[in-house]
Amino acid sequence: MASIEPKASTTVMLTPQGEFELERMPPNPQLQAWDAADQYLLKQIDELKILTRQSRLLLVNDNFGALSVALADNHPVMVNDSFLSQQALYRNMQLNGYEPDQVTFNSGLPLPHAKFDVILIKIPKSQALLEHQLYSLRDLIGFDTRIIAAGMSRSIHSSTLKLFESILGPTTTSLAWKKSRLIYVTRDQALNQGQSPYPDSFIVEADREYTIINHANLFSRDKLDSGSRLVIENMPASEKYRHIVDLGCGNGILGLIAASLNPEAKLIFTDESYMAIDSARINFEAAFGKNREAEFTVTNCLQGIANESVDLVLNNPPFHQQTSVGDTIAWQMFIEARKALKPGGELWVVGNRHLAYHAKLKKIFGHCEQVASNKKFVLLLAVKQ
């Protein structure tokens, strides 16, 4: 039995290292901030006794800081592409009585230049991200480094194991425990050919030709999403759009075309992924050079954007957070967009028809109009009254 009394939005994770109260970001009382793979990994660390006080510990893709908190005494470095994970890390350190600086956060752009004794990897949703990370980790692995990965069995495929085998070296797996598995990897130092294929690129034909560069963790990394295409084909242009936000910008494709069709506008790109914001910046500078003014902000939705300061928000919302499907983030984006818009300002949203964003926009804005559609997607407009 847990002795900690959890708050409405937290749950308690029981591990051999102790009991930890953990919260997701954004807080969600329906979803845990940890999974069985975190517990399995912590159990294994304890049984194998591979961590000493001196061990230099690297934690890769620790979603909401569960591993970092449980292993905080080792002052780990946590690598994660997500701003929400970073915020969850700080929140959970504080909830469990640790100082935030007991863990060093690293976005992976680039990874720290150091060797580690123990590297623990949570399998990310994106196989491309895992591939990129495994190549990048090669420089951080010494002769004695222990490497263990963990994930829910449903996210570990034979192709996942092949990546470990082909990039790092011999790989074995554990028995399943509570539908999770561990992956043990021994680094074969002779295996050093090949390199990360990311960032990669594709071409978009719009008002002109754009080469779109994408880091490994990008949404629709290898081709233009058909929802994004619907926005591009109907991109609004007017002198009244002085400040335009590409909310959840990914590689920045929506903001890029908006900037081109609205040459006087100032663009703001926001995303919670560090790789997304870096890709958007690279793509914007390639299209317009360094002289065109724009802001690139890693943040949660529109945090940090002043109320009533924006004329146009463009948004293709996410429909999942890591492996959890849901519309919590989309709701938050619409509510924050309304706050950020000036009176008369416009929110343009594209989404899969079945997600029924029009109903949410009607609730928040009091009305909503369909601007365009194709077989799968609808493009919706809500104006702040």
Ligand SMILES: C[S@@+](CC[C@H](N)C(=O)[O-])C[C@H]1O[C@@H](n2cnc3c(N)ncnc32)[C@H](O)[C@@H]1O
């Ligand atoms: C469906 S993709 C759209 C990307 C791009 N706008 C496009 O049309 O190709 C949604 C984007 O929202 C970002 N995102 C998810 N949660 C977010 C949050 N809380 N705040 C800001 N961006 C977020 C994701 O990283 C992803 O890049």
